[in-house]
Amino acid sequence: MMKASMTGFFSRCQALGAVATFFLPRRHRGTEFSDSFPAGTLGTRERYSRQGRWQPLIRCLLTLMLLAVGPRAWAIFEFIDTVGGAIDLETYDDSVTTITHTFTVHYRACTGASCASSSQANYRLAISDDGVYNPNQLNVSRLQGVMAFNGTAPRVKPNGKHNKPITPAGGWTHGSDKGNGFDHGNGSSALIEATYTIKLNNIEELKRIAMSDDPYLRFYVNGEVLARKNENIYPFEKYSAEAVKIKLNYPPKYRVSGLRDLAMDSRDFPGQAYYSDQMDFCIHVSRDPRYYVARVWGQNDYGQFILKNGGNSVGYEVLFAQSIGELDSATPQTGPFQQIDFNGHESVDCKSYTENNAAIRVRIKKEDVPTPGIYTDTVTVMVGAT
Known part of the structure; x- marks a missing residue:
């Protein structure tokens, strides 16, 4: 008896569900709404099509609800x-x-x-x-x-x-x-x-x-x-x-400062067979990680380190390190080179140049000293991201 009553109710609901399908807006037909928010959604209510035997009954119950609330x-x-x-x-x-x-x-x-x-x-x-x-x-x-x-x-x-x-x-x-x-x-x-x-x-x-x-x-x-x-x-x-x-x-900012002119004259560094000059200076990198690449080249002959005076010229060497004390173990370079993975300073001027973090030395062999005169070159140090 109970089974027959439920069957009759279900049949009437199917008919009413068909009416509900006709009158409901098209975008909601055959749809069950869920309050869950699946991964990858923006949190809006997603609609899932659930076709099956319970759909007419769901339509029926929805329709009864609509009729009840007005x-x-x-x-x-x-x-x-x-x-x-x-x-x-x-x-x-x-x-x-x-x-x-x-x-x-x-x-x-x-x-x-x-x-x-x-x-x-x-x-x-x-x-x-x-x-x-x-x-x-x-x-x-x-x-x-x-x-x-x-x-x-x-x-x-x-x-x-x-x-x-x-x-x-x-x-x-x-x-x-x-x-x-x-x-x-x-x-x-x-x-x-x-x-x-x-x-x-x-x-x-x-x-x-x-x-x-x-x-x-x-x-x-x-x-x-x-x-x-x-x-x-x-x-x-x-x-x-x-x-x-x-x-x-927020790209990092790089700054090279504290440079001066270098002069290779009669001054000699003990134990070395070179005339040379050196200095330390400041390389600033605005944010972590503060690694940088330093690219160094000369002005003459495609970046080679060559001093010139009119038609006369002589080669020289450049050494680059993070401090004066490390220059003795640096590799001499005769042409363009780059130095990677050095650390920049957080202060824009290395705390008024009291904590300089880069050093350069230029030198020329005594036996290569040219005809007396003024020989010049310009060395460029450019710093950028690694």
Whole structure:
């Protein structure tokens, strides 16, 4: 008896399910909604097609629910894309404590079976660490480490008007009560463009991110359709989240300073068969890792180390090291060379040149001393990334 009753109920539900299929919007037919957020999604509610014997019954139960709660509107919030440039951190010196950055998002917010021209909706916006939906308080614990939430920022400005702060931290631009939210009016199905303005106040952390293997500031923007006064909406697609990533550029800066002219004259270094001169100087690299490549070449004859005086010339040698004391063990060079994996100094002038970290020696064999006169060459030292 029980089996017969259930069979009859199931049959009636199948018929009612067919009615539900006809009247439901096409985008929701044969769909079961899930609140889970699979890996790789932006946190928006994903739809999965579940064809099978229970689908008519599900349609039936859904239809009964619709009839029980009365007429409502379908709510759709859909992010389309985000547009924003990179942040070049090297343009900000140590005196800067806050960086203001803007980016834009495009989206649709509407009610009804589709985003038709007559079905625009009220909505609200937010910003958060992730795409997980929480209507009351979004998670911003990570963002608060680099972004100001002080009542003036972040702000969002849809369609060039209604510049609205997102406060308090983790909140929305508006409360969830009926009639709240941005209202861009009816009569247009065009995309909405909103400009977000954020203030980043932890420059050192941004630099750390920029130097990592993933040099992006990552977060989400969030949107939710709100019911207007005297309106009820279904919650299935009223919320959406869009991933935002902002490239952080922070290439290292290199500086060579403290150089002077060298003169190979009658001065002699004990135990050596050369006339020579030497000096130490400073090589600065702005950030870790501070390794650099030093490329060294002369002015004459394709970079060879040759002194010239009119038609007369004589070769000389160049030695390069990280200190005066290390020059004795350096390899003499007679032409262009490079030295890799030396360490730059964090101070731009090696602490007023008291901690110089590079040294160069030029020398000429005594037996090669040319006809008396002034012989010159220019040695270039160029430092760059390894």
